[in-house]
Every structure is written in structure tokens, then in C-alpha cells.
Amino acid sequence: MDRIDLKKVKEVFSTEKIASNKKLLVYVFFVGIATVFWFLNALGKEYTTTVNYPVSYINLPENKVLTNELPEQLSLKVNAFGFDLIRYKLSTAFLSNPFDVRFYTGNRMENSNVRFYSLATSQILGRFENDLSSSIQLLAISPDTILFEFSPIIEKKVPVHSHVTTTFEQQYMLDGNIHMNIDSIIVKGPSSKLDSVTSVETDELVLTELKKTTHKNVAIKKIDGIEFSQPKVEIIVPVEQFTEEKMTVPIQVSHLPDSLLLRLFPGNVNLLYFVGFKKHDQVSADLFDIEVDYNDISDGGSNKLALKLIRQPGFVSNVRFHPQEVTYLIEKKKSFK
Numbered sequence: 001m002d003r004i005d006l007k008k009v010k011e012v013f014s015t016e017k018i019a020s021n022k023k024l025l026v027y028v029f030f031v032g033i034a035t036v037f038w039f040l041n042a043l044g045k046e047y048t049t050t051v052n053y054p055v056s057y058i059n060l061p062e063n064k065v066l067t068n069e070l071p072e073q074l075s076l077k078v079n080a081f082g083f084d085l086i087r088y089k090l091s092t093a094f095l096s097n098p099f100d101v102r103f104y105t106g107n108r109m110e111n112s113n114v115r116f117y118s119l120a121t122s123q124i125l126g127r128f129e130n131d132l133s134s135s136i137q138l139l140a141i142s143p144d145t146i147l148f149e150f151s152p153i154i155e156k157k158v159p160v161h162s163h164v165t166t167t168f169e170q171q172y173m174l175d176g177n178i179h180m181n182i183d184s185i186i187v188k189g190p191s192s193k194l195d196s197v198t199s200v201e202t203d204e205l206v207l208t209e210l211k212k213t214t215h216k217n218v219a220i221k222k223i224d225g226i227e228f229s230q231p232k233v234e235i236i237v238p239v240e241q242f243t244e245e246k247m248t249v250p251i252q253v254s255h256l257p258d259s260l261l262l263r264l265f266p267g268n269v270n271l272l273y274f275v276g277f278k279k280h281d282q283v284s285a286d287l288f289d290i291e292v293d294y295n296d297i298s299d300g301g302s303n304k305l306a307l308k309l310i311r312q313p314g315f316v317s318n319v320r321f322h323p324q325e326v327t328y329l330i331e332k333k334k335s336f337k
Helices: 003-012 015-043 082-092 121-129 277-282
Strands: 046-058 064-066 073-081 097-100 116-120 137-142 145-168 172-174 184-190 200-210 214-219 232-237 239-254 260-265 268-276 289-293 304-306 308-311 316-322 325-332
Touching: 046 082, 064 184, 073 082, 116 121, 121 137, 145 172, 145 232, 200 214, 200 232, 239 260, 239 277, 268 277, 289 304
Parallel strands: 046 097, 145 200, 239 289
Antiparallel strands: 046 073, 064 145, 073 137, 116 145, 145 184, 172 239, 214 232, 239 268, 260 325, 268 316, 289 308, 304 325
16 A cells, blocks of 8 residues: 555544544434424424325216216315324325215115216215324315216117138038027117117137137127126037039020020030038029120120129039130011911
């Protein structure tokens, strides 16, 4: 250690420094003592002040829904000694006090015709004071009025709509329509909200690579303030294995004047379609309508008409036909006298 460092150490522990630090410590000690006595003296005095009273509302009418916001805390004007105020603030700093609506309103809101109720807080001073310490005098409550706004609870039946996306393994298809175990539910809530609810929706269901009939429980999408008679529905996706079949179907003509004949070349089409094994024998040519429209004939000189698939049975899919268009010849009908 060099001579400069030794000199600094000697300065710190010099007699003058130690004496000066002792005086500072004595001064701080007596200031602290004085502060404590002042604080104790202040707590022993009586004060009129305002304290916050956080509240949570309980025992609201069961047959109604509250539609307005209530104050989360009340301001209490109180008179008490400092010790009691400190004790109260410490004991309620992290608490939410139950505000018994039924008790403070004398059950006046249970009547089904009551939509609005104003509670003057001056009327509940006596009852409210019982919830406070006996050493605290309650002088006033703010706000001076608590307003309750209600909407009656009603219920109605609405349809359920599902949202299902499916893909299938090769050689498998839908066996009819996707359906649910129920088609409607009862919804319950305030009339102000329920008036606009005409249906409910399920969560989206995505099913891939299906090869057998599938049952899934799917939640109904929640609506704020509305209760459902049940939270889920069962969605049934019927699946069966299919085969590809073919059939010859005659072509029909629509909008043809009675005085004309329309000869088509060819007069039939070859159909290809998918059908489930269980309904294989139910397919016949009269379940398909493939036609040309006389009104599609133009003056452009073309002698071809496009074919259109107008009708097919619901249990077949992926219908294809050939040819896609036919040649035509128009003839006048012979009149017989």
C-alpha cells in the first residue's frame, strides 16, 4: 500500500471525523424519537376524512339481468381516531366487501315489473355503519344514489347451425347429409340481447381422411349474457365406401315450340357417377335429367348445343357425362288434316 492510500485511511479514522459522526448519529436518533412521538400524538387525535370502501354485489334478483355498471367502490365520510383509521385501512386494503342488494333494498327489486331502482345511500347509513368498526362513525356515503337497471330474463327456441369441413380417404364418401342430434336449443337471457339472436352457431369442425361414420361433440359458440339449454351438440358425419358406376341416359329438350322437332345426335349420354354400396341398386336412368335448351340456339350458324345436368339423386356424387355437347337438326312437325 502506497503512502497516498495510508493517508486516506488515517483521514477516515481521524479523531475529528469520529467525533463528527457521533454528533450526526445522536442528532438522527433524537429526530427519530421526536417523529415517533409526533406520529403517536397524531394518531391519538380525532379526524373526519374519506375512506374507500371496495364492494362486490350479492343477492341480485334471480329473475332479472343487471344491464348497467355499478360502482366498484364507495367513498365513506367517517369520523374516527387516527389509530382506528389506520387499523381499518390496513384491514380492508385487499378486500372486497359484500354489498347485499336484497338486504339493503328490502327485497323491493324482486317484483317482476321493476325495471329501474334508485337506492339513496343516505337511507342505508344505519345498516351500513354496522359493517364498520364500532369506533368509526359513518357520516355520509358517496355516491348519494346507486342506480340499478334491469332487463327481464326471457327464453326462446332457435335453430343450431353447424360448420363442418370434411375430406375422405379414397373410395369413401358422404352417406347422406351431415346432421346433428338436435336441430335447435333453448336460449335464455335479457330481452334487450335475446331479440337479436335468431340462431346459434357451433365451433368449426374439421375432419380429414374419413373412412367411417363419425360422431363428434362440438361446442356452441358463446354469446355474452346468453345462456344455452346445453353447451354442446353431437354432429354426425355418415360415411360409406363407394363404387363408380356408369349408365346411359336419354337427352331431354326444354322450351321447344310445339310446331318443331329437334333431332339430337347422339340422343343419349353416358354417365359416370359415384354411389355407395348400400344404394347401388337404387340408381335408375329416370333419376337423372340431362337436357339441351332450345333457347340456346343462336343465329351464329353453329349446329351444336351444350348439355346440362338438371337433376340427380342426392345419394350419388361426382357425376360426369359424355359427350358435353350434341349436334342438332330442326324440323317442322307435319300437320295432318
